Amino acid sequence: MTLYYSLVFLLLMAEMALFMVLILPLPFTIKRKLFTFISENPIVAKLQYGLKITFIFILILFIDSVNRVYRVQVELSQAAEGSNAGQIMGHERLEVQARKFYSQRNMYLCGFTLFLSLILNRTYIMILDVLRLEERVKKYEGTTDKNSKDSAKLAEAGGAGEIARLKREISKRDQDIETLKKQASGLHKEYNDLTDRISQQDSTVKKDR
Template sequence: MTLYYTMCFGLLMSEIGLFGAIIAPMPFAMRKRMMHFLSENPIVAKIQYALKITFIFVAVLFIDALQRMVRIAQEGAAAKAKVEMADVRAETTYAARRFYAQRNLYLTGATLFLSLILSRVFYILLDFINVQEEYNTLQAKTAKGSGVVGENEELRKRVKELEGQVKTYQAADRDFETLKKQADQQASEYNRLADEHIKATGAFSNKKAD
């Protein structure tokens, strides 16, 4: 296998390893740190840019391998159409060429296909993590709001209790004012009767003296 196909095979193995690491079961906090590192780290961004250029060359290799396989298939069909005696060495060479062409086609095709799947899964997981973070934030705000609502309910109950106490005190104050008025009236009546009694007693004493 030539150097560029060897590099393509190494790239395919790296994609398989990264894909397995991304979809492996792990705690949410660990997955979040890993995804944020892969999406925000500047070194990883440079590596991704280099890989995009590499995938362009892999696509060129895929097209070349496809053309070779088509050409070899056409040569095989033309050889079968001939009535000449079959040559074992020629058939062996043809089988080897066809095997290498198919291997290169499958290798480059699998690398390109897995790169598309890996990119799609990566962004789906990243969106999922962002949505989960927004959900956790909203849930925390809702819980905080529920706590405030609970405090407001307690304050309302306390206000109602205080209003009841105020009404009780107001009723007691009204009763006190009523009793005070009654006491004042009774005192006034007593003073009036006392004055009348004094006047009557004084008048009787004056008549007796006469």
């Protein structure tokens, strides 16, 4: 096995171990602290970004291995249908079968690694939703503990889209407030000008009298 496929195999083992950790029946408090740490730690965020790039390369390896399996299969079919089909039973056939085996192994290795990454991502999101719902139930029951701050951060990690929408609404409201301030400033200036004009007119009337 080449070096990069060995690294893919190690990544597959790490994904399996992480999946086992995610599905362990841990207590609610420990699980909440664990997922809060995962969602907030900057090192974990950088690691997730690096893994996304790694999975792109694994996808390229998967496509290449599928292509190799297809080419070996075509080569076997052409050799079996050729005029010298009886001569392919020797060393050449063993070589082609070995190439087919290695190509299929690499295809399954990369495919299962990519598939398990999708399962891990979905499992992580589902556990975040479950923790958020459990915290909401505890809050309704009046049994929320001192770690409500961690649960709030966990809810923010699971609802990034909602936070972005609220930020856009806040920005829009801020723009409306700035517009109202400008209008109020203009009205105040006009009021002062009008007050000055009335004062001048009153002073002129008094002088005429």
